[in-house]
Structure formats: structure tokens, C-alpha cells
Amino acid sequence: MANLNINKLYGDLQEVEAYDPPYGAELHNPRKIMLAICRDEFNFSAVTIEELEELIGIYEEEYDPRIELIQTDLEEISEILKNIQSIPPRRVSNVFV
Amino acid sequence: MFLYSSPQFVISALEGVIALKLLYDRGFAIGGLGDLIDGFAGRFLEIMFGEDNIAWEKKDIDPPLEMATLNEDSDEYFMLEEYLKRTHFDLEIRIKELGAVDAQAKKKLMKTLQKLVPSEEEYDDGVFPWYEYFVSVSWLKEKNKIVGIKFHFADNVACCDEPPASILHRLKILVKFWDQLQEVRKSA
Numbered sequence: 499m500a501n502l503n504i505n506k507l508y509g510d511l512q513e514v515e516a517y518d519p520p521y522g523a524e525l526h527n528p529r530k531i532m533l534a535i536c537r538d539e540f541n542f543s544a545v546t547i548e549e550l551e552e553l554i555g556i557y558e559e560e561y562d563p564r565i566e567l568i569q570t571d572l573e574e575i576s577e578i579l580k581n582i583q584s585i586p587p588r589r590v591s592n593v594f595v
Numbered sequence: 596m597f598l599y600s601s602p603q604f605v606i607s608a609l610e611g612v613i614a615l616k617l618l619y620d621r622g623f624a625i626g627g628l629g630d631l632i633d634g635f636a637g638r639f640l641e642i643m644f645g646e647d648n649i650a651w652e653k654k655d656i657d658p659p660l661e662m663a664t665l666n667e668d669s670d671e672y673f674m675l676e677e678y679l680k681r682t683h684f685d686l687e688i689r690i691k692e693l694g695a696v697d698a699q700a701k702k703k704l705m706k707t708l709q710k711l712v713p714s715e716e717e718y719d720d721g722v723f724p725w726y727e728y729f730v731s732v733s734w735l736k737e738k739n740k741i742v743g744i745k746f747h748f749a750d751n752v753a754c755c756d757e758p759p760a761s762i763l764h765r766l767k768i769l770v771k772f773w774d775q776l777q778e779v780r781k782s783a
Contacts, residue, residue: 535608535612535628538627538628540612540627540628542615542616542619542620542625543619545612545616547613547616547617550609550612550613550616551613553609554606554609554610554613557602557605557606557609558602558606565602
């Protein structure tokens, strides 16, 4: 990991929240919920039952292209986070993780 | 890992999130999401009723006598075999609040609990449905006093790269039971 560009990764991480994925606005909220679950940062007070049921509705359409869009987005984010988390602690003191 | 799970497992995990959200909205301490892929019903019950108040005891189920007369290639024989292969439990849940509930209110509560158990009309060719969990429900009694509820619970495990059958709709009934119990306690 010696060649990691910390500034780039920090920039990537900052982009995660502001990221404007290439799909419609109606998927932004389901994406946020999935991201919170995957990052183990789920906030029960920030989500309604209806929003969770809406997300289930998307995944019930098994071959729905929206699933692939969300999953691809989350996988890319997961890669960024994995790289950041592999940085030795003394090098991440100024980076939000 | 959740991210790389199939849509069916994602749905199962999201149902777990809903189940925990239902408890959260009622003031229960949830902690984190935990491992939802491995099932959440046991954790749900522990949060709702308290870990110390729940006892799971495995039980053996004898094959019904009629099974010996069935054709081993028949659907009914197969379904009975599958039912017997499931892990069966006596599930006892102590609920001390029931002690202060009058007989009329207890009747209403048991009516709600009975909705957890499919009627015989819903059985599949006379066999308990593979997608259901609660085979029977009754009051848990000690010295003739009602101290909780008792279930015959048939566990439903994941098979063939699919998650176990959904249990959320049954957990919502338990939430309704809990809501009714709180109402009864307030008016007592």
C-alpha cells in the first residue's frame, strides 16, 4: 500500500456523500439506505418503514436494472473505503473514515 | 457479506431491518444492525421480551402413523419428511406483565397470538406449510397461573442458495400483541 495516494482517497471519500450517481433521483434515497447498512452506520431514526418497504419492492423485481445500478455504485464505494481503511493509522489522523 | 448477497438475501436482511425498526420505534434498545443475513427472529424475541425470559428447547417430532401408509414417492410423503427434518422447539417466553392482566384482556391477547399459527385449512395437503414457523401457541402456566406464552416453533432454514422463508409478517403480529399488552397495562 506504499503507493496509495492519500489525498486522492480522501477526495474520493468526500465525493461519496456528494456523489451524483448516473440514475434518477428516485433511487438516491434507497441508495443512501443501502450505503448506511453496508457501512454499518444505519440510523433507525433517519429511516421510515415505508422507505424500507420501498427498497424491498425494488429488490423484489429480481432482474430490475435499478438493483444493478445501486449495487455497482455501492461496490465502487466499498472499494474506496477498503483502500482508505488499509492505510496505517498514523497516516489517517486527518482523514475522516 | 451483505453487499454481495443475492436479491433474495438482501430482501431477507431488509425485512430484518424493518423488524428492528418496529422495535426501535417502540423504545427498545437495538444497538447496531448486527448480522441480519443469518436470521433475526431469535434476536427480535430477545430484544422484545428480554434474553433471560426466553427458553428454547429442541423437541423431537415423531412421524405421524399415516406416514407408514404413504407412497414414498408421493408429494405428501416428501412434505412430511421435510417437516420432520426441520428443527422443532418448545419456545417459552416469560412475560411477568401478564400477571396483572384480567381474563377478558387475556382472551383478546390470545386471539392476537393465534394469528401466528396457520389454520388447518392453510396446511398443504394436510402438512404444516414449509413457509410458516409457529405450529401452535398456548399460555405458559406455572401452578395454574399464566406466566407467559409457549410456542411449538419449527425453524425454517436457508436451502439451495435461498434465504429462509419470510417471518416478518408473523413478527408484526407479535408487535401487535406487545402493543395491546401495553394498552391493557395502561388501563389497569
